Amino acid sequence: MLILNPNLQRLRGLIAASRVRLAELESAYTSENNHVTALNARVFQHLRRHFEERDRLRLVVSYRRTFLDTLLSEGEEEADRVRDEYQQADARTQREYEDTEAEMASKRRLSAEEESEVKSLWRKLVKLFHPDRFADDPEKQATYTKLTEAINTAKDSGDVETLRQIADDPEGYILRHGWTAIDLGDTDELDQLQKLLLSLEAEIIAIIEATAALKESTSYELYQIIEEEPEAFDDLMALQVKNIETELTQLKAEAERLKQEIVELTGDDAPVIG
Amino acid sequence: MQGNENLPLILHPGSGLALVKPQGGRIVTEMVGGALALSTKQAHPEFKVVCGLCGSKEGYKRSEEFYDCKNSKCKVRVFTTVAKRALSEDEIRTLIEKRIVGPLNGFRSRNGKDFSAALMIKDDSKLVFVIDEDSDLDQNF
Secondary structure, rough: OOOOOOHHHHHHHHHHHHHHHHHHHHHHHHHHHHHHHHHHHHHHHHHHHHHHHHHHHHHHHHHHHHHHHHHHHHHHHHHHHHHHHHHHHHHHHHHHHHHHHHHHHOOOOOOOHHHHHHHHHHHHHHHOOOOOOOOHHHHHHHHHHHHHHHHHHHHHHOOOHHHHHHHHHHHHHHHHOOOOOOOOOOOOOOHHHHHHHHHHHHHHHHHHHHHHHHOOOOHHHHHHHHOOOHHHHHHHHHHHHHHHHHHHHHHHHHHHHHHHHHHHHOOOOOOOOO | OOOOOOOOEEEEEEOOOOOOOOOOOHHHHHHHHHHHHHHHHHHHHHOOOOOOOOOOOEEEEEEOOEEEEEOOOOEEEEEEEEEOOOOOHHHHHHHHHHOOEEEEEEEEEOOEEEEEEEEEEOOOOOEEEEOOOOOOOOOOO
């Protein structure tokens, strides 16, 4: 005869309800975060050329000023140091744009089919959530940490393929990565289930906070404006380009003026900084 | 890459992982912020402020280039860029309300010389620089 523990039944009911709620919140967050990130990537693609040219010209102007000041106050040797510093700063700026390009390149808005799949994936993914289960075994805990990291990274970058791989076959995903195997099924131990319920509740609060933070961001504000009025995107990009072009004209004139001043002082008409 | 002020870093207590990762860094933050600022200006051409010259509470009408007092009898016009220097919204507000702001750095004269000066709205609604007596700069626009 099977005797069911009423506490166990009650806990399982609460855990199931918490998982449903968590899955809803996670899929809504994944979707909205994807929309915002995809818009950020669009903005970057439109403005990169102008912003990069502006940032590099700002550096040229700034370092030519420093070069002149140093030349007049400390002499040629110290001024040469400014040239080296400029080269490093310029390389940093270039790298910053290349890194952002690499980060933004893969950001695209999920299709309607993918968004609807995300919901079903999260219903499976929340069942893998057992943060306290492996606390006594460092190797298993490491696997669990890597798995949740993979999920979170995929969530933040809208990587549905990785979410799919983990949701459909978490043990296979762990094996393919050579991590220590862990049992992701539910336990019958009362204290473990109690801990799981508490963790699920904490996770629900965390994702609500993450969603609130997303909605407070300027990126989200811009996303809402563009959702309401899609044609505003081109207008805003054109206005930004116009503003940057005005600044570029001023920067180029200033860079040239400083160059002439340096040439007059040094008698060297080789390119000086930039 | 520098941090993104756009999104606070949220810690998920359950998983112990930092989750809401800022994306795009400084560059994207600036681009998005710029677009949003332009959008706000377009959406809200009214600039709520009390005119320090005529006392009108109707506010100012703003465009990309200048802010005009909405009182048709008042002729104050504040340009958003003065002597190659863009004025911030806070600076424009102070100038309109107090009729003076600054001294501010970063102006450039017609002969390419950088200078600092306060900006003032005169009784005849004209805008002038208030600069050191020692300076040889032309005080009018």
